[in-house]
Amino acid sequence: MTLDGLPPHQGGAEELACLLARALLAGHWQPGDAFPRELDLSTHFGVSRNQVRNALASLTSTGLLERTAGRGTRVRSIDDWHLLDPLMSEWLAGLADPAPHLVREILAFRYSAEPVVARLAAEAAEAADVERLEAAYQGMARTADAAHEQHAEYDVAFHDAIYQASHNLVWRQMGHLLRPSIIALIQRSQEPLHRLDAGLHDSLARHARVLDAIRRRAPDAAERAARDVLQRTAVDLGIVTDTAITPQHAVNP
Amino acid sequence: MTLDGLPPHQGGAEELACLLARALLAGHWQPGDAFPRELDLSTHFGVSRNQVRNALASLTSTGLLERTAGRGTRVRSIDDWHLLDPLMSEWLAGLADPAPHLVREILAFRYSAEPVVARLAAEAAEAADVERLEAAYQGMARTADAAHEQHAEYDVAFHDAIYQASHNLVWRQMGHLLRPSIIALIQRSQEPLHRLDAGLHDSLARHARVLDAIRRRAPDAAERAARDVLQRTAVDLGIVTDTAITPQHAVNP
DNA sequence: CTTGTCAAAATGTCTGACATTTAATAGGCT
DNA sequence: AGCCTATTAAATGTCAGACATTTTGACAAG
Numbered sequence: 001m002t003l004d005g006l007p008p009h010q011g012g013a014e015e016l017a018c019l020l021a022r023a024l025l026a027g028h029w030q031p032g033d034a035f036p037r038e039l040d041l042s043t044h045f046g047v048s049r050n051q052v053r054n055a056l057a058s059l060t061s062t063g064l065l066e067r068t069a070g071r072g073t074r075v076r077s078i079d080d081w082h083l084l085d086p087l088m089s090e091w092l093a094g095l096a097d098p099a100p101h102l103v104r105e106i107l108a109f110r111y112s113a114e115p116v117v118a119r120l121a122a123e124a125a126e127a128a129d130v131e132r133l134e135a136a137y138q139g140m141a142r143t144a145d146a147a148h149e150q151h152a153e154y155d156v157a158f159h160d161a162i163y164q165a166s167h168n169l170v171w172r173q174m175g176h177l178l179r180p181s182i183i184a185l186i187q188r189s190q191e192p193l194h195r196l197d198a199g200l201h202d203s204l205a206r207h208a209r210v211l212d213a214i215r216r217r218a219p220d221a222a223e224r225a226a227r228d229v230l231q232r233t234a235v236d237l238g239i240v241t242d243t244a245i246t247p248q249h250a251v252n253p
Numbered sequence: 254m255t256l257d258g259l260p261p262h263q264g265g266a267e268e269l270a271c272l273l274a275r276a277l278l279a280g281h282w283q284p285g286d287a288f289p290r291e292l293d294l295s296t297h298f299g300v301s302r303n304q305v306r307n308a309l310a311s312l313t314s315t316g317l318l319e320r321t322a323g324r325g326t327r328v329r330s331i332d333d334w335h336l337l338d339p340l341m342s343e344w345l346a347g348l349a350d351p352a353p354h355l356v357r358e359i360l361a362f363r364y365s366a367e368p369v370v371a372r373l374a375a376e377a378a379e380a381a382d383v384e385r386l387e388a389a390y391q392g393m394a395r396t397a398d399a400a401h402e403q404h405a406e407y408d409v410a411f412h413d414a415i416y417q418a419s420h421n422l423v424w425r426q427m428g429h430l431l432r433p434s435i436i437a438l439i440q441r442s443q444e445p446l447h448r449l450d451a452g453l454h455d456s457l458a459r460h461a462r463v464l465d466a467i468r469r470r471a472p473d474a475a476e477r478a479a480r481d482v483l484q485r486t487a488v489d490l491g492i493v494t495d496t497a498i499t500p501q502h503a504v505n506p
Numbered sequence: 507c508t509t510g511t512c513a514a515a516a517t518g519t520c521t522g523a524c525a526t527t528t529a530a531t532a533g534g535c536t
Numbered sequence: 537a538g539c540c541t542a543t544t545a546a547a548t549g550t551c552a553g554a555c556a557t558t559t560t561g562a563c564a565a566g
Binding site: 038 | 516
Binding site: 057058061063078079081082083084085086087104106108111112113116117119120142168169170171172173174177 | 254292310311314316331335336337339340355358359361362365366369370372386421422423424425427430438462
């Protein structure tokens, strides 16, 4: 793969890193491929070798690249990517068209993890946590008819508040995964023939049940409610095949 | 805090980063404190400014430090650490005396997460996964009477195999947390008056039940068994207060 | 066919100078 | 006194060039 397709560039090393990272995440190179040499990048983007080295250092620290003296720079496999690195989340979130496979993996993770996190949140939440949840929920309700991007930010804030409320250092770090996955979902929902909006009001109601359960410090209810929030998405993506597994206390037609 | 207490140093920038990281993780500096300047580090350790900058770049990318031009380098709060960064795990694993608070957080995470991961593993495991689990388990059994360090490696391998078997990109990354937490546990168990060895044979039997459940593709059993593996530790650390919550395979009223 | 040596190419490192940002400080004005 | 401004100092950030090191492949000798 050459550099010809990449957009031009002006700015610091961070921006360059972001640019290259998104090209990698978009699959412009295959795992094992050789990555352009420092000097080529330097001349192509018109920046100093220093900036290139700094950018490549970022990509290396997130597991996207592997560099060895004499050998050159190689592209690493998706299995080696540090998906939980905040830098990676940032790059992923702004990606126009993330690999569907990757989005599916992240959402499968969330579908299995968030019920547990919600349970912990219901056990550990303090007043400030509930307030944050409440504020995010109000924002979601208020922007139900607004632009999807705006609604998505409150959606991210809501789920992040759940992770925060778990009061666990490790779980809290994983809130970074929310933005990329939620943004990817709304992008997909804007494709034609997709009826995710149809369930928007329903989605809001499910979020309300999570909020309510955490406020009532009801772990079991919180766990169930969190699963229900993600269930529709999980079914859509084939993460879970049978909707009857979690039979909603009411009914799922 | 000065540099006087730190051991000498010879080697590359990675080693220097590790040295400084462990000093930070050990709490030699408080959050918000100023970190020594590049030139001071350079002269103190007898390395070039370049090496120092590379080392500090690592510490910055893991959220341990925060650097701004003109202001200097500051130590960040534990809330900002990237605990899921593989580099961080490596530094943590070799730490002589990790902060008890941190170990507790990681184990609380594992106690809540591993049952879910084991469930996924039971649903998704393939032959190779079961083989890896089996091999690690045999290693654990074989080294039951050997040095703790050796046994711990198989213990890490066993739990990592569970994460791997989940076949989820995100969960698999979290296997990195295993080594530091397990090493911290065996260190603590070697303290006098600690009777963790007493339960070693029992621990082996619990691991066997996890292996068995995953081999049988029994998600419910795997989830319960994984919880039981960590339960004793969780009770010891006060993560869960009541041992009756999960009353062993017997019955759940 | 194997082995050793050499050359080319890539990343890694060093050094010194300079740029930029930030914070403190001194000075002058009202 | 109090406030605003210009200057200075101190730290990190950047650059350019030379050099070091590592890896790989080619080539020739045994």
